[in-house]
Amino acid sequence: xxxxxxxxxxxxxxAVAGFWRRSLRLRVVGSTVALTSLAIGLTGWALLAQVADGxxxxxxxxxxxxxxxxFDRVRAQLETTAVADAAAASEAVAxxxxxxxxxxxxxxxxxxxxxxPLGEPGEPSPVRSSGNVAASAIPEDLVxxxxxxxxxxxxxxxxxxTGGETRPVVVVGSRLDVPSTGDDYGIYYVFSTADQQxxxxxxxxxxxxxxxxxxxxxxxxxxxxxxQVLEPVRLARxxxxxxxxxxxxxxxxxxxxxxxxxxxxxxxxxAASLQSQIARLExxxxxxxxxxxxxxxxxxxxxxxxKMAGDVLHEARSGWxxxxxxxxxxxxxxxxxxxxxxxxxxxxxxxxxxxxxxxLEPVDLAEVARRVVDDxxxxxxxxxxxxxxxNRPVVTEADLRRVDRVLRNLVANAAAYSRxxxxxxxxxxxxxxVSLSVRDHGVGLTSEESLRVFDRFWRADPARAAGGxxxxxxxxxxxxxxxxxxxxxxxxxxxxxDFVLTLPKPGGDAKQPALEPMRExxxx
Amino acid sequence: xxxxxxxxxxxxxxDDDASLAEMLxxxxxxxxxxxxxxxSGDKVPAAxxxxxxxxxxxxxxxxxxxxMEVCRRIRESSNVPIVMLTARTDTDDVVAGLAAGADDYxxxxxxxxxxxxxxxxxxxxxxxxxxPLEFGDIVLDPAGHTVxxxxxxxxxxxxxxxxxxxxxxxxxxxxxxEVLLQKVWGYHHPGDTKLVNVHMTRLRSKxxxxxxxxxxxxxxxxxxxxxxxxS
Numbered sequence: 001x002x003x004x005x006x007x008x009x010x011x012x013x014x015a016v017a018g019f020w021r022r023s024l025r026l027r028v029v030g031s032t033v034a035l036t037s038l039a040i041g042l043t044g045w046a047l048l049a050q051v052a053d054g055x056x057x058x059x060x061x062x063x064x065x066x067x068x069x070x071f072d073r074v075r076a077q078l079e080t081t082a083v084a085d086a087a088a089a090s091e092a093v094a095x096x097x098x099x100x101x102x103x104x105x106x107x108x109x110x111x112x113x114x115x116x117p118l119g120e121p122g123e124p125s126p127v128r129s130s131g132n133v134a135a136s137a138i139p140e141d142l143v144x145x146x147x148x149x150x151x152x153x154x155x156x157x158x159x160x161x162t163g164g165e166t167r168p169v170v171v172v173g174s175r176l177d178v179p180s181t182g183d184d185y186g187i188y189y190v191f192s193t194a195d196q197q198x199x200x201x202x203x204x205x206x207x208x209x210x211x212x213x214x215x216x217x218x219x220x221x222x223x224x225x226x227x228q229v230l231e232p233v234r235l236a237r238x239x240x241x242x243x244x245x246x247x248x249x250x251x252x253x254x255x256x257x258x259x260x261x262x263x264x265x266x267x268x269x270x271a272a273s274l275q276s277q278i279a280r281l282e283x284x285x286x287x288x289x290x291x292x293x294x295x296x297x298x299x300x301x302x303x304x305x306x307k308m309a310g311d312v313l314h315e316a317r318s319g320w321x322x323x324x325x326x327x328x329x330x331x332x333x334x335x336x337x338x339x340x341x342x343x344x345x346x347x348x349x350x351x352x353x354x355x356x357x358x359x360l361e362p363v364d365l366a367e368v369a370r371r372v373v374d375d376x377x378x379x380x381x382x383x384x385x386x387x388x389x390x391n392r393p394v395v396t397e398a399d400l401r402r403v404d405r406v407l408r409n410l411v412a413n414a415a416a417y418s419r420x421x422x423x424x425x426x427x428x429x430x431x432x433x434v435s436l437s438v439r440d441h442g443v444g445l446t447s448e449e450s451l452r453v454f455d456r457f458w459r460a461d462p463a464r465a466a467g468g469x470x471x472x473x474x475x476x477x478x479x480x481x482x483x484x485x486x487x488x489x490x491x492x493x494x495x496x497x498d499f500v501l502t503l504p505k506p507g508g509d510a511k512q513p514a515l516e517p518m519r520e521x522x523x524x
Numbered sequence: 525x526x527x528x529x530x531x532x533x534x535x536x537x538x539d540d541d542a543s544l545a546e547m548l549x550x551x552x553x554x555x556x557x558x559x560x561x562x563x564s565g566d567k568v569p570a571a572x573x574x575x576x577x578x579x580x581x582x583x584x585x586x587x588x589x590x591x592m593e594v595c596r597r598i599r600e601s602s603n604v605p606i607v608m609l610t611a612r613t614d615t616d617d618v619v620a621g622l623a624a625g626a627d628d629y630x631x632x633x634x635x636x637x638x639x640x641x642x643x644x645x646x647x648x649x650x651x652x653x654x655x656p657l658e659f660g661d662i663v664l665d666p667a668g669h670t671v672x673x674x675x676x677x678x679x680x681x682x683x684x685x686x687x688x689x690x691x692x693x694x695x696x697x698x699x700x701x702e703v704l705l706q707k708v709w710g711y712h713h714p715g716d717t718k719l720v721n722v723h724m725t726r727l728r729s730k731x732x733x734x735x736x737x738x739x740x741x742x743x744x745x746x747x748x749x750x751x752x753x754x755s
Contacts, residue, residue: 297585300611304633305544308551311636339633 024233025226032222033215040211051203055196056156060170064154066110067172067189071152074187078178089117089178093185110192113138116176116185133159138171138188146173146186159190168193232260236267248275288353296346303339310335337469344471348456351478358482363398365427365436365503366390372407373425383415388426396434396505402479403503406487409472410438410499416468417460418442418497428515432508433485435515439498445491453489476501485510490517532558533647536577538568538594539609540585548581551636552643565594572602579646583609584621592624599625603681605646622722627683628709629719645710646683659692660754662731662740673731683708684727691741691751700748724749 020026074096081092093114113129115138127135137159145153152174158166173188236252243250251271252264314332317325350356366389373385407425414423420442427436445453445460452458454477457470473487480487485503495518502513535557539545542563549559560575562568571577580598584591595606608621608629618629630642657664661674669685671678680688686708691699699707701720709719724743728735742752 297611300632301541301544301585305541305547307633308544308547308636308639312551312554315636 025223025230028226028230029219029222033219036218037211037215040214044207044211048200048204048207052200055200056193059191059193059196060154060156063110063170063172063189063191064152066191067154067174068152070112070189071174071176071187074176078176089183093176093178111190113188113190114185115143115188117178117183133190137190138173142171142173142188143186146175146188147184150175156193168197229260232264236263239267243271243274248278285353285355288349289355292346292349292353292355295349296342299342303335303342307335307339341469341471344469344475347475348471348478351475351482356478356482358399359401360397361400362395363400363403365394365396365403365429365434366392368400368404368407369425369427369436372404372411375408375411378411378415381415383421383423385411385423385425388424390425390427394427394429394434394436396429396503398483398503399479402482403501406476406479406501407436407438409476410501412468413472413499414438414440414442414497418444420496426515429505430512430514431505432512433502433504433510433514435500435502435513437498437500437515437517439496439518441496444493444496445489446493450489450491454487486513488513488517490519492518532556533579534558534560534575534577535643536560536562536568536571536575536580538562538565538580539583540564541583544583548639551639555640555643557643565591565597568594569597569601572598572604577604579643580604580606581609581643582606582626584617585611592620595621595624595626603679605682607642607646619718619722622719623726625681625726627681627723648710657689657692659695659751660740662692664689664692671731678730680727680730683723684730687723687727688731691749695751695753698744698748698750704748 020030077096078092093116111129111133113127113133113135115127115135129135137157139155139157142153142155142157152172154170154172157169157171159169159171160166170191170193171188172191173186176185176187177183178185239250239252248271251268254261254264254268310328310331313328317328320328347356366387369387369390373387378385411423411425414420418440420440422441424439424441425436426439427434429435449460453460454473456474459470477487480501480503483503485501487499487501489497489499491497498518500513500515500517502510502515504510535552537545537548537552537559539548539561540563545561545563549561552559560571560577562571582591582595582598591608595608598604598606605628606626608626609632610617610621610629611632621629627646628642630639654666656666663672664685665671666689669682671680671685671688687704690704690707701717704720705716724741725735728738728741732738732740740752742750744750
């Protein structure tokens with residue numbers, strides 16, 4: 001479970017991610033800014049470190065030099081001052097400190113802390129300090145170094161000031177022997193580095209500001225550059241979209257000789273090539289349609305004359321000798337077949353030329369099925385045709401003439417070739433399509449025959465060819481596909497053959513037929 | 525020669541194909557009709573005057589003048605029934621031919637019996653009306669096959685006369701297209717509704733004041749047509 005706010009953030013996040021994916025320009029500008037920021041950040045950081053190092057080194061050098069001079073002066077003073085006991089020595093050191101501090105305060109640059117006399121390690125030493133620097137502010141490791149050996153030691157440190165704040169300092173310390181008493185004192189010079197810190201802050205702020213300004217400028221430059229590069233790409237996209245939408249005359253403007261100009265040139269070449277190819281194909285298709293129409297007319301006129309003459313002879317045959325009469329009969333019958341063949345060829349040519357047109361109207365497949373099986377031709381041949389599933393309307397938008405033709409063809413096929421007297425017509429539907437199956441219980445087809453059954457002029461068994469053109473199933477499949485549907489066959493040798501016509505409903509498709517053709521057992 | 529055959533019905537065959545024209549003549553003469561042949565559209569007007577046909581059989585694919593044009597020219601001066609021969613099954617062509625004034629059409633190739641039936645149907649009056657009929661200001665006279673509206677004569681073809689008489693004969697009754705095909709065209713013409721639609725459009729353009737908003741013959745959507753009884 002996610003809270004509504006979380007969901008909102010997630011949606012906003014995915015919206016931004018989506019925009020990031022889609023906008024090349026955002027990506028170019030974004031990554032330019034990110035990389036520039038990284039480079040500027042690294043450079044600034046290195047620069048600042050260098051400046052800080054330089055400032056610290058200069059300060060520490062001057063502090064050590066100043067402290068050394070101070071220590072030398074103290075030593076000299078102590079050698080000339082005779083002190084009787086430890087208390088006197090302490091007093092003398094205190095005076096020296098005061099004088100040192102006064103000179104230090106005069107310039108306002110340092111404080112002095114005196115610890116001692118130094119006893120055993122761990123034993124707190126009395127402290128005398130100028131200003132308000134506490135002895136505890138002196139770094140412990142420095143105290144140890146000073147107590148442990150001769151020489152000069154220094155550290156950077158932060159010391160507390162009133163109000164709980166701290167200030168940055170350099171502490172320089174050294175051990176001091178009072179020759180007259182033999183006591184040791186630790187003396188620490190505390191130099192403020194506030195000036196250096198201020199300088200460093202100034203440099204840092206200047207660098208940050210300059211860096212920020214640079215990033216903004218780079219972002220602007222990236223925006224301008226990406227616009228310059230991407231605008232032609234966008235133009236190319238729009239042109240390509242218009243081209244794809246069928247405006248084949250769309251071309252890009254070619255300006256200059258750069259890569260983008262070459263892209264435009266290539267695009268235009270591609271467009272011109274496609275346009276001429278399409279024009280060529282369109283022209284071919286038109287020629288084909290024209291040819292079909294011309295052939296149709298040119299053949300039909302002489303065929304009409306021949307047929308009329310054949311009819312006249314056929315009518316008069318009773319007065320002739322038997323062989324001439326038979327010749328007239330054959331002439332009449334074969335002319336009929338020739339006419340059917342011509343009509344079928346014209347239909348196929350129209351499919352091939354893409355010139356076939358649908359006259360759509362609401363068609364009830366159940367009603368078509370009932371009407372077709374009532375055809376008296378079937379009962380004359382003593383073929384029993386049953387209809388299943390036709391008690392409810394099975395309606396789709398279809399060309400009634402073509403659907404009727406397909407169904408008649410399938411039923412006639414089943415009656416003529418299956419050697420069975422039992423044919424079942426089933427109608428069914430789902431939300432996307434309607435299906436109609438014509439199933440016989442005859443000899444069936446081998447799997448090789450099933451593959452060839454829709455081939456033009458193919459017959460399962462030429463000896464069984466009881467008339468017909470051999471084009472019926474090709475045309476039936478053409479009719480089905482013209483509707484956006486399909487005609488499929490399933491057959492099992494010895495058990496029968498099953499043709500399934502599937503037509504889409506308005507807005508649907510025929511991908512999931514309401515009926516499947518029969519299959520070999522164990523064939524899925 | 526018997527007395528009956530002294531007034532043969534006359535068919536003018538307009539066809540550029542010599543063999544087909546001759547074959548048409550043979551078959552129609554065999555049925556007791558008198559025929560004449562025009563081999564080109566240009567000669568049709570002259571033949572109309574000299575031969576005075578009762579039916580014109582017109583092939584749509586003519587050289588020179590287009591078949592549609594011939595059809596239109598005949599209609600300018602005559603109401604003779606016209607049957608078109610067409611090799612094209614395209615609906616557009618058939619509708620264009622009917623709109624140009626043809627009464628019926630027949631697609632090549634055809635059976636002789638079918639051809640004769642169509643010609644006979646055009647020659648035979650369907651006798652929708654035995655007595656003069658008054659319908660508002662429209663008067664139909666079956667004797668002279670004349671129609672007047674408000675005293676003005678209307679130029680209707682015999683087929684249009686029969687169609688109008690059929691509808692006005694029983695006002696308010698809805699006739700389906702199938703029934704009209706049966707009663708007016710006189711033979712079974714299954715599902716050929718465009719034949720009725722085109723002729724209804726032509727009839728309305730002649731009798732209605734505004735063919736777009738008919739006040740005499742109403743279309744009953746999805747069913748057919750009915751005459752609106754005059755108030």
